Amino acid sequence: MKRIIIDREKCDGCLNCNVACISAHQEGSNFYTVNLQGVDSETRNFIKFDSKTGYTPIFCRHCDEPECVLSCMSGALEKDPETGHVQYDETKCAACFMCVMNCPYGVLKPDTRTRTKLIKCDFCEDKKDGPSCVAACPKKAIEVKEVSL
Amino acid sequence: MNSNFSCKTCASADQKLETFISNLSQETSHHRVEGQSVKCGFGLQGICCRLCSNGPCRITPNGPKGVCGATADTIVARNFLRAVAAGSGCYIHIVENTALLLKKTAANKGLLKGKRALKKLSEIFEIKDADEYICAEKIADAVLADLYKPDYVKMELVEKMAYKPRFDRWKELGILPGGAKSEVFAGVVKTSTNLNSDPVNMYLHCLKLGISTGLYGLTLTNLLNDVILGEPSIRLAPVGLRVIDPDYINIMITGHQHSIFAYLQDRLIESDVIAKANAVGAKGFKLVGCTCVGQDLQLRGEHYQEIFNGHAGNNFTSEAILATGAIDAVLSEFNCSLPGIEPICDELKIKQICLDDVAKKANAELKPFVFEERAVQSDEIIDEIIDAYTARRGDIVLNMMPEHGNDDTLTGVSEGSLKDFLGGTWKPLIDLIVSGDIKGIAGVVGCSSLTAGGHDVLTVGLVKELIAKDILVLSAGCSSGGLENVGLMSPSAASLAGPKLRAVCESLGIPPVLNFGPCLAIGRLELVATELAEAIGVDLPQLPLVLSAPQWLEEQALADGAFGLALGLPLHLGLPPFVTGSPVAVQVFTQDMLNLTGGQLIIDDNAKTAAATLNEIIEKKRRELNI
Ligand code: SF4
Ligand code: SF4
Ligand code: SF4
Ligand code: SF4
Numbered sequence: 001m002k003r004i005i006i007d008r009e010k011c012d013g014c015l016n017c018n019v020a021c022i023s024a025h026q027e028g029s030n031f032y033t034v035n036l037q038g039v040d041s042e043t044r045n046f047i048k049f050d051s052k053t054g055y056t057p058i059f060c061r062h063c064d065e066p067e068c069v070l071s072c073m074s075g076a077l078e079k080d081p082e083t084g085h086v087q088y089d090e091t092k093c094a095a096c097f098m099c100v101m102n103c104p105y106g107v108l109k110p111d112t113r114t115r116t117k118l119i120k121c122d123f124c125e126d127k128k129d130g131p132s133c134v135a136a137c138p139k140k141a142i143e144v145k146e147v148s149l
Numbered sequence: 150m151n152s153n154f155s156c157k158t159c160a161s162a163d164q165k166l167e168t169f170i171s172n173l174s175q176e177t178s179h180h181r182v183e184g185q186s187v188k189c190g191f192g193l194q195g196i197c198c199r200l201c202s203n204g205p206c207r208i209t210p211n212g213p214k215g216v217c218g219a220t221a222d223t224i225v226a227r228n229f230l231r232a233v234a235a236g237s238g239c240y241i242h243i244v245e246n247t248a249l250l251l252k253k254t255a256a257n258k259g260l261l262k263g264k265r266a267l268k269k270l271s272e273i274f275e276i277k278d279a280d281e282y283i284c285a286e287k288i289a290d291a292v293l294a295d296l297y298k299p300d301y302v303k304m305e306l307v308e309k310m311a312y313k314p315r316f317d318r319w320k321e322l323g324i325l326p327g328g329a330k331s332e333v334f335a336g337v338v339k340t341s342t343n344l345n346s347d348p349v350n351m352y353l354h355c356l357k358l359g360i361s362t363g364l365y366g367l368t369l370t371n372l373l374n375d376v377i378l379g380e381p382s383i384r385l386a387p388v389g390l391r392v393i394d395p396d397y398i399n400i401m402i403t404g405h406q407h408s409i410f411a412y413l414q415d416r417l418i419e420s421d422v423i424a425k426a427n428a429v430g431a432k433g434f435k436l437v438g439c440t441c442v443g444q445d446l447q448l449r450g451e452h453y454q455e456i457f458n459g460h461a462g463n464n465f466t467s468e469a470i471l472a473t474g475a476i477d478a479v480l481s482e483f484n485c486s487l488p489g490i491e492p493i494c495d496e497l498k499i500k501q502i503c504l505d506d507v508a509k510k511a512n513a514e515l516k517p518f519v520f521e522e523r524a525v526q527s528d529e530i531i532d533e534i535i536d537a538y539t540a541r542r543g544d545i546v547l548n549m550m551p552e553h554g555n556d557d558t559l560t561g562v563s564e565g566s567l568k569d570f571l572g573g574t575w576k577p578l579i580d581l582i583v584s585g586d587i588k589g590i591a592g593v594v595g596c597s598s599l600t601a602g603g604h605d606v607l608t609v610g611l612v613k614e615l616i617a618k619d620i621l622v623l624s625a626g627c628s629s630g631g632l633e634n635v636g637l638m639s640p641s642a643a644s645l646a647g648p649k650l651r652a653v654c655e656s657l658g659i660p661p662v663l664n665f666g667p668c669l670a671i672g673r674l675e676l677v678a679t680e681l682a683e684a685i686g687v688d689l690p691q692l693p694l695v696l697s698a699p700q701w702l703e704e705q706a707l708a709d710g711a712f713g714l715a716l717g718l719p720l721h722l723g724l725p726p727f728v729t730g731s732p733v734a735v736q737v738f739t740q741d742m743l744n745l746t747g748g749q750l751i752i753d754d755n756a757k758t759a760a761a762t763l764n765e766i767i768e769k770k771r772r773e774l775n776i
Binding site: 014015016018019020022023031032033034036037038041042043135136137138 | 187188189190191193194196207208209210213221724725729730
């Protein structure tokens with residue numbers, strides 16, 4: 001199973017992963033044309049900065065025992081048994097945001113425009129080259145690796 | 150040496166070159182593309198600002214403004230104007246040096262090879278003296294006087310040089326430039342921290358810089374060089390790596406300031422210098438063309454047949470040229486002298502001498518050209534190169550590529566030589582355009598880059614599409630270097646053109662892509678366009694004429710582009726010039742410009758669709774002219 005593995009030491013805080021993620025979820029856009037200023041320009045990954053520890057990439061871990069799935073009462077969040085990725089189904093979501101409260105990494109958030117949907121990493125499941133953020137990271141601070149359970 | 154580099158090189162439209170480079174033991178730019186393939190999204194959009202210590206600021210969903218309050222529109226405009234100002238500065242440096250050289254050459258009663266250019270300039274400048282040296286000096290003085298004016302004093306030659314309808318439009322828009330150097334200065338000041346925040350004001354400044362760059366940096370540089378070095382004349386010449394003859398002491402020249410070599414290139418074929426070469430076992434000296442100064446020498450090749458062995462390739466071929474091992478020295482005076490050639494020169498013991506300190510290379514000797522000392526300097530250079538030749542040739546294994554390039558590239562095309570070729574009038578060309586045998590003209594200009602598909606990939610792809618649509622291509626800049634090496638400037642390339650253009654080319658024995666030489670010759674394209682417009686009695690934006698800089702590389706190209714937009718021409722670029730993060734920039738360049746100057750920016754990195762768009766524009770302009 002594939003996961004994004006983070007090496008925080010390498011992160012420079014360039015935010016290219018944010019740009020890539022926004023672009024991946026903006027139909028038809030690329031790095032030149034992606035709108036970074038719209039209310040729908042949402043990134044599913046985050047970079048935290050702390051003057052002592054430097055940059056920390058915050059990415060969905062697609063956890064083995066995902067708290068978000070466990071706390072979701074409507075079945076909108078599910079762990080795919082084959083890929084191991086935690087996927088979100090907007091149509092089942094009740095917008096209670098228990099998942100937001102429970103994710104130990106704080107990577108989930110409601111969408112800014114309507115606050116009725118979850119903004120969550122989908123592992124770029126529809127992209128043939130895999131996670132867009134990983135391809136865009138100049139430092140290889142995030143990499144897709146095969147992990148065994 | 151360095152074996153720690155990617156073995157995967159980028160694609161090139163020139164297959165033989167691609168194979169040659171991928172087998173080299175030296176690292177080239179083509180090897181480094183892979184390692185730089187992950188690009189910064191903010192940089193690509195032009196929305197990163199590092200003008201002050203509160204920055205760098207980037208426009209993100211959580212930070213839609215810089216700390217100071219600068220919006221994406223302001224940040225993009227500042228970055229863009231800075232780039233155009235730098236690019237303009239480069240060209241203005243070139244024309245300044247060229248004018249100074251003409252002035253000194255004339256004052257010394259030196260050789261002025263281009264009598265016709267002298268006469269033409271005297272007419273434009275309304276200089277009536279009988280003595281050609283006095284004329285030449287007055288021409289140089291008039292150019293220099295304009296360049297050195299403050300920004301609040303308009304340059305005087307603009308009205309004399311520009312096509313009247315264009316001049317009038319520029320005046321209405323308030324974009325007539327003051328002194329060219331001062332306008333660069335003003336552009337830089339505007340873009341500093343917490344000064345100008347008005348994108349439209351900054352884009353109008355770009356147009357101003359475009360005009361001064363185009364008329365002075367491009368057009369006048371050509372004409373002044375014509376006076377010193379002789380006018381271009383049409384001929385067939387060899388191109389590509391095959392032009393390097395290891396039996397000679399070979400000097401690769403890079404830069405943009407051909408007249409700096411005027412004395413040296415004549416000196417290199419004098420008998421005592423040849424005797425020096427013979428004494429160390431070489432047949433003599435040869436100049437090998439690279440980058441724009443090589444294109445310029447090729448353009449005037451008729452006058453330099455003995456010393457000039459041909460143009461080997463463009464900016465991103467320079468590392469390969471050196472890697473043949475048969476180049477003994479590099480004389481550089483401007484860009485594009487890639488930093489990447491430096492380690493190759495070290496490894497292969499190639500002597501590097503820089504003739505202008507603006508292009509000083511880290512590991513090269515600096516010998517700024519001084520006109521008064523040209524004789525001594527030239528002899529010193531010759532001796533140093535002979536030393537390098539003797540020290541290196543025994544050790545270095547040659548890696549020649551005689552099968553690269555071709556022997557029948559049509560060169561030497563200029564506004565003058567083309568008109569001569571047509572019988573001294575533009576009428577035959579206009580008739581062919583009216584009849585539709587030539588549907589329109591595309592100026593495919595500017596640099597070569599390693600993006601947009603790879604080395605010259607988009608340029609070559611686009612040109613093939615255009616000629617297939619019966620559009621005649623005129624080329625200027627490093628794009629020419631790629632187009633000629635792949636054979637598109639050989640008469641046999643007519644077979645790649647559409648049926649009508651093919652018939653025209655075959656009956657005249659010319660290729661469908663005409664080689665005007667260096668990027669400076671974008672100024673010559675402007676002269677051709679102006680003369681055509683004048684002959685038909687229309688303004689430039691009405692002509693079935695489009696411009697494309699498919700693989701624009703750097704700041705000078707952006708200043709050229711600003712000239713194209715000021716001329717009111719549609720301008721295609723393969724990749725956006727780092728402005729797409731600003732809605733205002735996109736609106737100004739792709740829409741509003743049509744109402745301002747008549748120009749328009751088209752961005753497309755796909756050869757097919759870009760050619761289709763340019764074709765549509767040409768057809769629309771034809772309909773509007775009722776042809
Ligand atoms: S959202 Fe949080 S809890 Fe759920 S899988 Fe991702 S990291 Fe784990
Ligand atoms: S894998 Fe795709 S959705 Fe997930 S953080 Fe990366 S870019 Fe965003
Ligand atoms: S792209 Fe890589 S280096 Fe840049 S912020 Fe994201 S994780 Fe860090
Ligand atoms: S000038 Fe403004 S936008 Fe630029 S770095 Fe400073 S605060 Fe940021």
